[in-house]
Amino acid sequence: MKAAQLHANCDLRVDEVDTPRPAAGEVLVKVAYCGICGSDIPRLIKDGAHFYPIILGHEFSGVIEAVGEGVADSWVGKKVACAPLVPNFDDPQSHRGNYSLSKGYSFIGSRQQGGLAEYVSIPLINAVPLPESIDLKAGSFLEPVTVGLHAINIMDFKPGRPVAVIGVGTIGQLLLQALKSLGAGPITAFDVDDEKLAAAKEVGATYTCNSMRPEEVEAAMATTEGAAGFDAVFENSGVPAAEIMSLKVAGPNGKVMFVGTPHAPLTLQPAEFELINRKELIVQGSWMNYSAPFPGWEWTYGADILSNGTINLDNLVDKVVPLSQAPQIIELLQTKGAVKGKIIVDCQA
Structure with a gap:
């Protein structure tokens, strides 16, 4: 053969x-x-x-x-x-x-x-x-x-809550669609690539946000109740800026799931780490x-x-x-x- x-x-x-x-x-x-x-x-x-x-x-x-x-x-x-x-x-x-x-x-x-x-x-x-x-x-x-489905499964995901999907390459787009099939919503897709964001919109994202543009991040936050942030955040890129963004856009008592494999060191400033404390976030990783x-x-x-x-x-x-x-x-x-x-x-x- x-x-x-x-x-x-x-x-x-x-x-x-x-x-x-x-x-x-x-x-x-x-x-x-x-x-x-x-x-x-x-x-x-x-x-x-x-x-x-x-x-x-x-x-x-x-x-x-x-x-x-x-x-x-x-x-x-x-x-x-x-x-x-x-x-x-x-x-x-x-x-x-x-x-x-x-x-x-x-x-x-x-x-x-x-x-x-x-x-x-x-x-x-x-x-x-x-x-x-x-x-x-x-x-x-x-x-x-199944990579995205596993992250959803171990997060104890609840439908009908605002969700952020950060990084909408292959895994992010598949995860987004899996979330939609399970009743998530509204779903906001974050990325730095406008083509990927357009593709995410085509497959079911309610809103999209280029996270390099502060006005779009502000508009994305405004879609959540009291602009407080998202109940669930899935980070798929493994990029330090996206990992920090996950903590920033999560709402009080929110859940942050790190799906992406990191390839660079992540340094959190005290105010960034304190987001976990002040918002009482649940931060979790998903493996396989x-x-x-x-x-x-x-x-x-x-x-x-x-x-x-x-x-x-x-x-x-x-x-x-x-x-x-x-x-x-x-x-x-x-x-x-x-x-x-x-x-x-x-x-x-």
């Missing part, structure tokens, strides 16, 4: 490798589409891979073509997406349902071979059934959809996308809203790259401005 193997930093090649055979408890997935996650970028071009050569890719969908010992033949032909965490079920955190907080887990597409290939074998428990009606390109978005029973509500609900058209993906896919041309992904990622959305790999082309 063909596979896009990373042999060294920035050295992605399309190789002929043996088609894997599903072991006991595993299924062989014929991969349809595999997305390039933001977390794949440092693995591809910043020396971030755990080992070489490796087949990356954890955001993928496909059809089960064969099964290993102990797996019913009825799984053959089923559409599935991958829930890539392979938990250490013996860890105490896994016993509590905190699978991604456990020690000793593995991960399909970073710690073991992933979906940037024509075929991949994965444990049956990691194969999330998709509705037969779903388009498999949409199915490849299930993993990123799993709950009990594994892989969790996030995955079943996410599959439903992707299949029924609730989630609009039109603004998110920038490029579809054939697997046979996967090496061009390196140049795209290294060229400033070349990628303005999600790269999807067609693994059968």
